[in-house]
Amino acid sequence: MSTHSQFHLLKERRYLPFFLTQFFGAFNDNVFKNALIIMIAFQVAEQHINLLTNLAFGLFILPFFLFSAFAGQVADKYPKDTLIRRIKMGEIAIMLLASVGFYLNHVGLLIFVLFLMGSQSSLFGPVKYGYLPEKLNRHELMGGNGLVESSTFISILLGTILGGVLIAMDSFVPISLAVVGFATLGYLSARQIPLTPAAEPTIKLDWGLWRATADNLKTVKRHRDIYLAIMGISWFWFFGSVFLAQMPNFTRLVLHGNEHVVTLLLTMFSVGIGVGSLLCEKLSNRRVEIGLVPLGALGLAIFGLDLSIAGMGMDLDIEGIVGLGEVLTFTGTYRINFDLLMIGVFGGLYIVPLYSMVQARSEKSWVSRMIAGNNIINALFMVVAALLGMVVLAGLDWSIPQLFLITIGLHIIVSLIIFKLMPDFIVRLVAWVVSTLVYRTRYSGLHNIPADGGVILACNHISFMDPVIISARSPRPVRYVMHDRIYHLPILHWIFRLARCIPIASEKENPEVLAEAYRQIYARLEAGEVVVVFPEGRLTDDGRVGEFKRGIEKVLQKYPVPVVPMALNNLWGSMFSRYRKKWYQRWPRKLWARIELIVGEPMVPEEVTAVELQRRVIALKNQAKADNPLLPDPPLKTDSRA
Template sequence: MWPVFRFPAFRAFFGIQFLGAFNDNLYKNALVILITFKLSQSEEQTGLLVTLAAGLFILPFLLFSPLAGQLADAYDKRWLIRKINLAEVGVMLLGAISLIQQSIELLLFTLFLMGTQSAFFGPIKYAFLPEILPEKQLIKGNALFSGSTFVAILLGTILGGLGVMPDDGVYLMGAAVIVVASLGYLASFAVGEVRPHPGYPEKIRFWGNTRSIFQQALRHREAFFAVLGISWFWFFGAVILSQIPTLVKYGLQADDQVVVWFLTLFSIGIALGSAGIAQLFKGQVHLRWHPLLLILMSTSLLMAVWLIHLHTPVGGNFALTTLSEFLSSTYGLALSVSFALMAFFGGAYIVPLYTLMQCKTPAEQRGQMIAVNNLINSALMVLSSLLLMFGFGVGLSLLAMLVILAVANILVIVLFKMGAN
C-alpha cells in the first residue's frame, strides 16, 4: 500500500472522487445506450442527441468554473465536499426518475446538472490534496487520482452500457446511481472536521471575476505553464477516446467487444503510467522528461495508425470481427501494445504537471488556478470536437487526422522548451 493511504482524509477523499467519476459515467453511458438503442428513431437523431449529451455535460465547466474556483478558495473544502456530495444525491434521484420514465428531455437535463455538480467539485479535487498530503507525497496522490479516475470512467462506461439494456435495466441503473451517490455522501464525513476559513478577499461574483482570475493565474508562470500542458493532454485524449468506436467499427470492422478492449487498454495504460512515474520520481517534481514522453506518445500513435492502415479490409471483408479473433492475431496484439504504450506515456506525462500546478500556486489561490485549468481543458475538448467535425467535413480520413494529431503532439515540445527558459 502506498504511504498516502496512511492519511485517513486522503483515503476518504480518494473514495469520494472515485465514486463520483464512476457514477458520472455509469449514468452518462446508460443514457447514451438508452438513447441509441431504445429512444432514438434514426441514425441522424441518434448522432444529434449523443453529441448534444456530450456538450451538455461539458457546458457547465465553461459556465461555472470561475464561480467554482472562487468558492473553493472562500470556504473550507471539507464543508464544500459534503454539500456538493449531498447535491449529487439529489441529482441522482432525479436521474433515477429520468431513467425509469425514459424521458429524453429529463435525461439530458439531469446530465447537465451532473456536469454542474462536477464543475463545482473540480477545483476542490486538486486544491484539497496539498492540504491533506505532505508535499513529497503529492506526486503519488496525484498519480492515484489520475490513474483511478480513468479506471472509474472505464468501469462506469462498461457497467452503464451493460446494465441498462435488460428489460428491468432502467430500474437497476436508477437504484445503482442513487446508492453510489449516497456512498459518496457518507464518505464525505470522513475527510475531517470543518475548520474556520479566512474567506475570500474579493467579492464573489458569477462572471465578473473571470478576467481577474486569469490575470492572477498568469502571475504564477510555472503553474500556468502546467495548466497549458494539462489542457493539451485533454485535447489529445478527447480526440483518441471520442474516436475509438469509429476507429474500431470502420477501421477494423470489429464489434463492440473490441471497443471495450481499447477503452480498457487506455484506462489501464494511464493508470500504470501514472503509478510508474510517481514511483520513479520519488516525491521530486520536474519536467525534464516531458519532451521525450511527447515523442513516445506520438510514436506509439503513429505505429497504431500504420498498423491499422496496413490491415484495413478491402471490400468489406475483415476476419477480425470479435475480440477473441482480434487478439489471436499478431496484428491485433501489436496494435494493442502500441495503443497501451501511448496511454502509458500519457499517464506519465500528466501526473507531474498536476503536481507542479499545485506546488507553484499559493494555497489561497489554488481553487481559482484549477478553475482556470478546467476552463481551458473544457475549451480545448470542445475545440477538438469542432476540428474533428471540420476534418470529416472537408474529406479527411480519421487516420489522416490522427497523423496530424501525432505531429501536433511533437510540436508541443516547443511549449516545454519555452517553459524551461
C-alpha cells in the same frame, strides 16, 4: 521524508475518504453518461442521434465554462471538507432526478440531468485538486496525484462498462439503484474527510460569471510557469479526447470489431494511464519531477504515430462486424493494443507531474482558483478537439488514422512550443536522466532549502556534472552562476541559455560581464528565486575544496538572503572532473558510482563570510564520509584535505 510508498496514503484518514469520494464520483458519472448515450442510440430516431449526442456532450462541458471560476472562489473561501459533503449531497439529489428520467424513459429530462452533473463536476474539480496540497506534503504530491489519476481512468472504464450493462436490462430499476447507490457511497465517504480549514476566507465572491471567468484566466496568465503547465494539461485532454472519442468508430471501421473490442481498447488505454500514473512516484523519487513531462510527451508522439501507421495499414477484406476472438487473429491487432497501452503509460507520466506542479507552485490561498482556470481551458481544448474531429472526418472525409496523424503533428508542435517557453522541463529531464542512469545519488538535508523567497545555495565544485546533480533533486527551480568562458562554449552554450544560467567573469577579465552578473543575481534574488554559486570559482584540480572567493559577501551586502551550504562527494576521479589534465585521457570512470549531495542548515546573512562558508562546506563533506563510508573521495591524484 517518509519512505512509505504512495499506497500507504490509502491507510490514512487524510487521504482514503477523499480518494473513495472522488472514485465513486467519477465512476457514477460514467455509469450515467454511458447509459444515456446508449438510450439515445437505441431509442431516438436515427436522424436525431448525432444532434442529441453532440447536445449531450455540449451540455456536459458548458458548466465548466460557466461555473468553474466561481467554483474556484468558493473552494478557496470555505472549508473543503464541508464543500465536498454538500456537493455529494447534491449528487444524490441529481441522481434521484435521473431515476425519474429512467422511469419515464424521458431522454430530454436525462439530458438536463447530464447538464446538472456537469455543473456538479465543475464545482467539485477545484475542491478536489485544491484539497491535495493542503493535506499532502510536497514529496507526497506525485504519489497522491498518481493514485487519483489512475483511479479516475479506471473508474471511467468500469463505469462505462457497467452503464452499458445496466441500461441493457429491461427495467429502469437496476440503473436507478446503481446511480443513487454510488452517489450515496460517495457522500458516506465524504463524511469521513477530516476538517480542512478555508484557504482564504476573506475572498469576496464575484457573482458575475463571465467577469469572474475573465478575471480568473487573467490571474492564471500572470503566473507564467503555472499557466504553461495548465496549457500542457489542457493539451493532454485535447489529445486524449481525439483518441478516446474515436475508439468506437475506429473499432468498427478499421478493425471491424464489435463492442467487446471497443472495451478491450479502452481497457488497454485505461490500464496504461493507471500504470504510468503510479510509476510517477517511483521515477521521481517522491518529488514533483517535471523532467518526466518531456519523456511523457515523447512517448505520446512515438506510440501515437505508430498507432496511426498501424491503423492505416489495416486493410481487411471483411464485411460486417466480428467478435473479439476473431479480431485478435488479425495482423496488427496486438500492435494497436500495445500502442494504446503505451500511450496510456506515457500519458500518466505526462499529466501527473503537471497537476503536481500546478499544486506545488500555486500559493495555498490560490490553488483552487488556479485549478478552476485549468478546468476552463481544459473544456475549451476538448471542444476544439471535437471540432477538429468533425472537420477532418466529416468535412474533409479523411480516415480516423489520418485524424490521429494530424493530432500527433499538432502534439509535436505544441510540445516544442511549451518546452521552448519553459526550458525547465528539458533541463530537469537531463538532470533526472543523469542522476538516475549515470550515478546512484543519495541526497540528504534537502528540507534545509527554504520553501520560498530568495536564497543562495553554495557548493564545492568537483565536476561538470555538479549542476546536474543539484538540479535533479532541488525542490525548487534554480539559476546557476557560471564562468563566462564555460557559458560560451560551442554547442553547450544553447543548453546553458536554456537553463538560464548567469555568466560571470572576474574584474580583470571582463568588468562589464561581472557587473551584469551581479545585476542578474540581485534581480533573481529579489524575485524570490534560488541562485546556486560555486564559491571556488572553478573546478578543483586535485579533489580538495579550494579557497572560497569573497563575491558572495558582496552579494549579501546588497541583498541579504539566507545562504545554504552544500557538499558533493565522490565525483572526483570521474570523467567529468579534472582528474586528468587532457580531456581525451578521461576515459569513463565512476559510472553508476555512489555519490552524495548533503545540504546543511541555512546561514543567516550576517554570519556568512567566505572563510566561514568554506569551513561549513568542508564540515559537511567530512560528515558525509563519516555517515556513509561507501562515499569517500578516494585519493586518486592527491590526498584530499576535505
